Amino acid sequence: xxxxxxxxxxxxxxxxxxxxxxxxxxxxxxxxxxxxxxxxxxxxxxxxxxxxxxxxxxxxxxxxxxxxxxxxxxxxxxxxxxxxxxxxxxxxxxxxxxxxxxxxxxxxxxxxxxxxxxxxxxxxxxxxxxxxxxxxxxxxxxxxxxxxxxxxxxxxxxxxxxxxxxxxxxxxxxxxxxxxxxxxxxxxxxxxxxxxxxxxxxxxxxxxxxxxxxxxxxxxxxxxxxxxxxxxxxxxxxxxxxxxxxxxxxxxxxxxxxxxxxxxxxxxxxxxxxxxxxxxxxxxxxxxxxxxxxxxxxxxxxxxxxxxxxxxxxxxxxx
Amino acid sequence: xxxxxxxxxxxxxxxxxxxxxxxxxxxxxxxxxxxxxxxxxxxxxxxxxxxxxxxxxxxxxxxxxxxxxxxxxxxxxxxxxxxxxxxxxxxxxxxxxxxxxxxxxxxxxxxxxxxxxxxxxxxxxxxxxxxxxxxxxxxxxxxxxxxxxxxxxxxxxxxxxxxxxxxxxxxxxxxxxxxxxxxxxxxxxxxxxxxxxxxxxxxxxxxxxxxxxxxxxxxxxxxxxxxxxxxxxxxxxxxxxxxxxxxxxxxxxxxxxxxxxxxxxxxxxxxxxxxxxxxxxxxxxxxxxxxxx
Numbered sequence: 001x002x003x004x005x006x007x008x009x010x011x012x013x014x015x016x017x018x019x020x021x022x023x024x025x026x027x028x029x030x031x032x033x034x035x036x037x038x039x040x041x042x043x044x045x046x047x048x049x050x051x052x053x054x055x056x057x058x059x060x061x062x063x064x065x066x067x068x069x070x071x072x073x074x075x076x077x078x079x080x081x082x083x084x085x086x087x088x089x090x091x092x093x094x095x096x097x098x099x100x101x102x103x104x105x106x107x108x109x110x111x112x113x114x115x116x117x118x119x120x121x122x123x124x125x126x127x128x129x130x131x132x133x134x135x136x137x138x139x140x141x142x143x144x145x146x147x148x149x150x151x152x153x154x155x156x157x158x159x160x161x162x163x164x165x166x167x168x169x170x171x172x173x174x175x176x177x178x179x180x181x182x183x184x185x186x187x188x189x190x191x192x193x194x195x196x197x198x199x200x201x202x203x204x205x206x207x208x209x210x211x212x213x214x215x216x217x218x219x220x221x222x223x224x225x226x227x228x229x230x231x232x233x234x235x236x237x238x239x240x241x242x243x244x245x246x247x248x249x250x251x252x253x254x255x256x257x258x259x260x261x262x263x264x265x266x267x268x269x270x271x272x273x274x275x276x277x278x279x280x281x282x283x284x285x286x287x288x289x290x291x292x293x294x295x296x297x298x299x300x301x302x303x304x305x306x307x308x309x310x311x312x313x314x315x316x317x318x319x
Numbered sequence: 320x321x322x323x324x325x326x327x328x329x330x331x332x333x334x335x336x337x338x339x340x341x342x343x344x345x346x347x348x349x350x351x352x353x354x355x356x357x358x359x360x361x362x363x364x365x366x367x368x369x370x371x372x373x374x375x376x377x378x379x380x381x382x383x384x385x386x387x388x389x390x391x392x393x394x395x396x397x398x399x400x401x402x403x404x405x406x407x408x409x410x411x412x413x414x415x416x417x418x419x420x421x422x423x424x425x426x427x428x429x430x431x432x433x434x435x436x437x438x439x440x441x442x443x444x445x446x447x448x449x450x451x452x453x454x455x456x457x458x459x460x461x462x463x464x465x466x467x468x469x470x471x472x473x474x475x476x477x478x479x480x481x482x483x484x485x486x487x488x489x490x491x492x493x494x495x496x497x498x499x500x501x502x503x504x505x506x507x508x509x510x511x512x513x514x515x516x517x518x519x520x521x522x523x524x525x526x527x528x529x530x531x532x533x534x535x536x537x538x539x540x541x542x543x544x545x546x547x548x549x550x551x552x553x554x555x556x557x558x559x560x561x562x563x564x565x566x567x568x569x570x571x572x573x574x575x576x577x578x579x580x581x582x583x584x585x586x587x588x589x590x591x592x593x594x595x596x597x598x599x600x601x602x603x604x605x606x607x608x609x610x611x612x
Contacts, residue, residue, distance in 0.1 A: 034430035
């Protein structure tokens with residue numbers, strides 16, 4: 001491919017090249033056969049639901065989900081949401097949950113990746129053990145931690161009592177003040193291995209010679225990290241943080257199974273709240289309106305996500 | 320030469336040791352943080368219901384018993400019957416969606432990697448965007464769609480759904496692999512008279528086997544662990560997959576923690592074993608796209 005055609009591709013002018021690109025599309029018709037099955041599946045199961053959710057958000061739909069009886073109410077669902085106290089509570093929770101989980105999981109994952117970057121005996125085994133929480137099901141993880149946090153027989157409470165820190169085991173997930181941090185711990189437990197995997201791979205791209213040269217020149221460990229390792233990891237860090245943030249924002253299983261959003265909404269985040277509105281209380285319209293708002297938030301995040309990813313793509317193709 | 324440099328440097332510069340010890344200490348803490356919950360799951364699963372409910376707890380089971388496991392695996396009582404059925408349901412649904420997802424993802428990823436058709440970039444990123452959206456957004460419409468297709472309360476509904484959310488990452492993982500296979504290999508085959516499809520089948524496919532394995536593991540683990548769609552689409556006891564089955568099971572008898580821990584353990588074993596056996600491929604594929612920056 002020549003430089004001229006790739007330039008034209010990068011900046012298609014609307015109008016003048018419309019027919020040209022149609023013709024090009026026709027020339028490439030065989031290529032589309034390869035992607036067609038994937039696109040058809042995605043279209044049915046994604047485009048249709050998104051369209052449908054938007055529609056549902058403007059209607060009052062009866063609990064039975066009998067679509068014939070739905071009633072157009074404009075933006076009422078949205079004003080109900082924005083006027084409710086629960087909305088603000090849940091939004092704050094989601095904010096805390098997403099940011100705290102992402103920051104701590106990334107920090108621990110990056111830290112373990114760095115510590116594992118040095119060759120030592122048993123490194124492979126250690127790494128394999130550290131990955132396991134990420135592989136096991138979130139349902140199993142939720143039950144394990146529910147048992148660990150149990151207010152009568154939980155092991156953490158028992159240890160705290162034995163060590164004399166408290167008189168009786170604390171109610172980790174049954175009290176408003178501690179439930180969110182307790183769930184964040186579980187989430188971090190499950191997610192830091194992902195950050196570890198990504199950052200380990202990133203560390204392998206840091207040129208060894210550069211580090212060695214800096215060492216010979218007398219750079220301290222910190223200087224080497226800050227001036228060589230860290231800049232090389234910017235790309236992979238961005239992608240990892242974004243992926244973690246999106247995954248945390250979309251969490252469902254851990255809060256749902258461990259607390260169901262309680263006590264008094266203290267651990268409800270957007271997703272669990274939407275689920276409860278829809279399938280618990282059959283408020284389909286409100287749940288749909290929530291989903292549409294969520295959609296806009298995620299599109300914003302998605303913009304950065306795609307930009308971070310296509311940055312790599314551009315470089316790779318340009319090289 | 321490097322060896323010498325390293326030696327002198329480490330002799331001269333003491334702080335390096337401090338970093339190393341800090342790293343080791345940190346790894347120890349992380350090991351405990353990671354492993355202790357799983358150890359506690361195993362220890363609890365070896366206790367009787369009575370032994371588990373003590374305060375202070377028996378740190379080590381006084382009379383370890385495999386009773387919980389025996390109960391879950393015994394096809395002659397109702398608990399075992401249910402558990403084994405859930406297990407097979409999970410296996411069936413996960414295997415089917417994995418096979419389908421690989422079949423659909425391979426050509427798409429190949430096209431995204433090799434061809435320059437208009438809209439390629441847009442389509443690739445719209446496929447990726449699917450990963451951004453939580454399942455909850457799709458639940459109600461998909462529930463209605465499945466009702467229309469008559470798939471509610473069948474495994475078909477889950478296989479179809481799992482296929483779609485496995486696809487974006489599958490396509491991404493595989494594209495990374497194809498990008499790394501030199502195009503010249505195919506060109507050589509084309510010059511020798513192979514069609515584009517034949518070159519793909521005979522040259523590219525064998526080379527991308529590790530990528531396909533990684534993609535398959537990813538799809539399988541995702542489907543095996545999926546909860547929310549199974550929770551919404553399935554209702555009958557005969558069809559439930561493990562995560563939902565276990566939940567149903569123990570919501571009736573919440574105090575059987577040894578049983579719950581044994582079930583959690585058994586649910587984790589297949590995916591952990593699969594992952595550990597093949598993690599080399601998996602980790603490579605997962606990180607391939609991200610580290611190119």
